[in-house]
Amino acid sequence: MENMKENEYLSKLNHSCAHLMAQAVKHIYPNALFWVGPVIEEGFYYDMDLGGVTLTEEDLEKISKEMKKISKDGKRIIREEISKEEALEKFKNDPYKIDLIENFKEGEVISCYSQGDFTDLCRGPHVESVKECKHFKLLKFSGSYYKGDPKNKVLQRIYGVCLPSEEELSQYLEELEDRKLRDHRKIGKEQELFMNHELVGAGMPLWLPNGAIIRKELENYIYEKEKKLGYLHVYTPCVGTVNLYKTSGHWDHYKENMFPKMQVDDEEFVLRPMNCPHHMLVYKNKPHSYRDLPIRIGEFATDFRYEASGAVKGLERVRCMCQNDAHLFVTKEQIKEEFQKVVRLILDVYQDFGIKNYKFRLSLRDKNDKEKYFDDDEMWDNAENKLREVLNDLKVDYFEAIGEAAFYGPKLDVEVKPAVGPDVTLSTCQLDFLLPRRFDLTYIDSNGEKQVPVVLHRAIFGTFDRFTAFLIEEVKGIFPLWLSPTQINVIPVNNEYHLEYAKEIFDLLQDLGYRVKLDSREEKLSYKMRESVIQKIPVTVILGQKEMDSSSISYRVYGSEETITVSKEEFLNYLKERIEKKN
């Protein structure tokens, strides 16, 4: 999908269209004031103060119509440069513009762009004339906080997109519609993967049998991977005392995002939002020698986070989730190697799943924000450099994000784009010098001295919930054979004559551990075939007289129109191979 921000012309076009929209809004709401109207990946938006007016669908159409009119009129877009003083004078009745202008340094040149009766403060650049902004669509509208601060008033924001031709626009809009079709919430319902119920609560998904199969396969898969890498898996409780989180420091930094505490007798408990404190105690259960390190404690751990009601979304953002979590306890010298192994594991797993659209984000602290981040510049610089080194060594592409670190340390996050909505973090690996200190963790080094280990927090799938959500959208509901809830559908051509043979094959496959269905309903073959395809079952087996006589198997693979007839052995080999190749 085209990224408007990365293409110079599209970027100019969309930004100019934002101005065009502002002009149209000004015509309809003469008192409207404008904040900012940037270009984004999907097009543009403009934040506006309409003096208490909240927009409706009809208003959008009205604005759209006015925009067409102005565009047709074809006024040229003219740039004008003025001084800060002139700008302050020109926009003296507009507090939003004053706010923007005051951020300019003294003597800096400020530019304005005019088109007909509309002038806006703007850095530019713009297209030549409003005539070029002809093929646009206003997509959606909503509120947004002035300057992104919830304490401020809510401005009206309209999103739109503009393209050079009507064909490109309609193709773009079609792509947007297509994305909605693979929304995991839609597919999850269609394929009965998960459900929600208001009696259980928002953000508390119930995994249905089909979804549970996928999750179990994911658990088995990553468990085997981790086992081979020397991880030790544990089970720990989903609750902890408030004191546990006071010890870890989470209570001060994270309380707002936890479910409220429960009073039981004289103790206060909370549902755990993360597993690090529990795993710290697992480490602390006995003394450790440097020879024992690294120690890798893994767990498929259920956590609870009180996510804002407006944030919950399908399986992607939930209040009850299961992390594919692990904590690696390492010496300072082992940081690099262990971090590297984690990054390799991430790459390995993504390859197995054929995931290609992701970005590595190196999340760093904001040096000026001493409140959000644990204050120890030396520790931070050291940690951040180590992570950067590994990424450079492995030659992976990444971008750096200031202010995205955890309060205890920098991290590497893997960001992916869902079908609908903003990017989310899938995998994460976080470096932590703080927690081991808070829990007073030690190991004995080769000189017999006590040392504090370093902890790497890491989650490859992130949570099973979010990973499944992503996977559903990635494969568009067409799962590879090894993950598919139903793997094989066996259809006898005629129940009267072929059901017995079909049952024999069904039993054979089920005994071998395949998830297989026998469709023995009294329906036409074409009817059953249709359902098999609609249900996206990877392999459909058709058994009739021909197959019975030659003791063979005919099958059709999802996505193909072709029927292949082979011996039983060949068929079993085919299945085995596909499972091994994970396709």
Place this chain on the structure above:
RNA sequence: GCUGGUGUAGUUCAGUUGGUAGAACGCUUCACUUGUAAUGAAGAUGUCGUGGGUCCGAGUCCUACCUCCAGCACCA
């Protein structure tokens, strides 16, 4: 949490100015006995999100709460 929208059968959705609910698919039954994307006929669908209120009468109007949706903010 904020701004706005939304909620009707298992699913997708109709339901005019208030007069106790409809379609399609699915489901059930019967007939048909079938070789690769829909055989035909008949039948049953339901506390119209929940609680209050207005009214002779509420799916429809008012109100509170909840779910879900789009953004915003949040995301250790």
